[in-house]
Amino acid sequence: MTGPRSLVRRLAAGDRTAYWFVLPYAVFFCAFVAYPLVFSFILVFHRWNVVTPMEWIGLKNFDRLIGDGLFYRSLLNTLTFLVIHIPLQAAVALGLALLLNTAIRGRGFFRAIYFLPVVVSGVAVTILWQQLYSYDNGVLNAILRAAGLGRVPWLVDPSMAMPSIAIMATWKNVGIYIVLFLVGLQNIPRELYEAAALDGARPAAQFRHITLPMLNPTIVVIIVLSTIGGFSLFIEPYVLTGGGPMQSTLSGMLYIYNQAFSFDHMGYAATLGFVYALVILAVVMLQRRVIDTELTP
């Protein structure tokens, strides 16, 4: 019989084979998770531009952060993105999952098509959308003009740029959430629908009183994943807008990247990173509390 006790006994007995199996991941974890985390924490109290020796500056990085308008702006932009992106992502994914869960022809084909953007490189997708969104010679505005409508300043108007990026991010990521919803839908017992139908419940009532409540765990997962993913917003504004127009798409990750790799402020970037991590933690905990209160039957 093998089990934790057996493993502990074998280890205690001096059989070190298990260590070899653990070693690759332990090395990976130390090199790419633990060491960067500890090093970043040390950086928080230093000024360092990679080439010169680190200089201890105490809490000066936090002092700068408190007075840094761009930090607050990037935080606000990221939250704006989340407010648009999460409901849009969840609604579109749920709608498509409901369609794909019915017995339509070519269901497998459509599932593959919707998942395709997930596996395509983020940069490639962003360049594709750059061509679609271009104000003067973009495909979307060409269609609008051909239809006799005015052009939309997708990426060049400060109030339009972040919603445009949210639409693009939804298109890119919706496939993975469709799969999650499909798993959730297929786990709902058919008997519930049959019983509801016998009681005279129409499809809309079945959706409201059976499907949605039964999908609650999936919705929670999707909201948490979308939130964490949304806080990582980087490629889209980096390639599409550079953070403009008027800093309206300067996301938290883009600002950290600029500080670290454009301006070589590694200490300040590490400080921003830690503060963002705390913000993400707070938002996710708040979400969990709200979801537990609102969605738990």
Place this chain on the structure above:
Amino acid sequence: MDVTRTLVRGAVIACAALGLACGPRPGTGPANGAGITLTYWPAPNPQEIQLADTLVRIWNTLHPEIHVDMQPIPVSISTEEVLLAAIAGKTTPDVCSNIWPGALHDYTQAGGLVRLDAFPDFDSVMAARTPRELLEQFRAGDGHFYEVPWKTNPVMMIYNRRLLREAGVDTVPATYGAYLAAGARVAAHAYPQGAGSVWMGERDVRPLWWQKFFDFFPFYIAASGGKTLFTGGKATFDDSSAAEVMGFFRDCYARGYFPRTFFPGHDPFLLEEKATHFSGPWEVASIRKFAPQMDFGVAPIPVPDGHRGPVYTYGDYKNISIFSTTAHRREAWEFVKFLVEARHDLLLLRICDQIPVRGDLLDNPLFARYFQENPPMVAFARQAVYTRNMDNVPDMKEILDAIAQEYESCAVYGRVPPAVAVRDAVRRTNLIMEWDK
């Protein structure tokens, strides 16, 4: 134990393979056991690689005892990032010819560069090639020289003669007033109904720090009669010249002469969709290659109405330095001197269409034939002596980013008055400078 043995064996094989992969490559060592090998990094664009290849071949033929290996700078977002990483990792070459003066402060602070004025013949070599006024711009904060000024790409106005002519513009606009008047004519001619695809000019509207090399920074140098952003290490651009520059670009956007967009994947100037373009001499080669039919001219960038005196601009210099990791300083210096010989400056012109930092470009008979065959380059050569360098202060990229943010708010979107935009840019610049103390 079998599993343990297998894992240990696998690890040994993996280490051996890694060692082979990371070991010296054939051809990178000295030409012979007794010789010296220098590594030389040129810029990674095709023209400069071709030039470097030609020069290194000549050198290696003439100096078999000092072999030079040419390796283009590894491609990245910017050369500066690669060089900083190389300094940090102590993997710098002996010589590099793509040193941006704006990053010199970081390199010298890290002790990455060799002091060139320590070589006894530095002054005589420089005096024979570069005017003193130009050379002085490259003196580092500690009073020494760490770079040889090699080439300059003065930012000028390249204009499409056909588009201006068709719009009824007979004189090349030299002032803001003339430029805006020409813009009105181009707009009226190109899109009388209000929305068209020909513009008087265009700038990338994204707030990218390096884009300021082609709008605010050269225009400020021109408007101020040759000033740069800092004097004595202090930001001094909170003045009327900076506000005039912001106001000029604001007018260009507000009146619809510049599009509030960017053109991913295509160059509107090469497609003859804009009448003027602010760029350096490398643009001439692009026009010849991609738009050979274009009838174009080159002129200084516009200045405020009533401006007097020569029109200065940003020189966009790229220089040569020796890295302190070199084990052969004297030989590296000999190679640097070889790179800046007059006949090799001619190769720089012929192969790259870039301007050597020389005082005798238009007088030396060696270059006469090149300029006869390439008339547009004469304007760049004339402009070369009226250029300014990037300020040698820390965090120049973030300072340019701060200006880019204010430029976007004021000029592109018209949300902030020019004087306020300039004041805010200076305020943020001072914060950045304060942070660096």
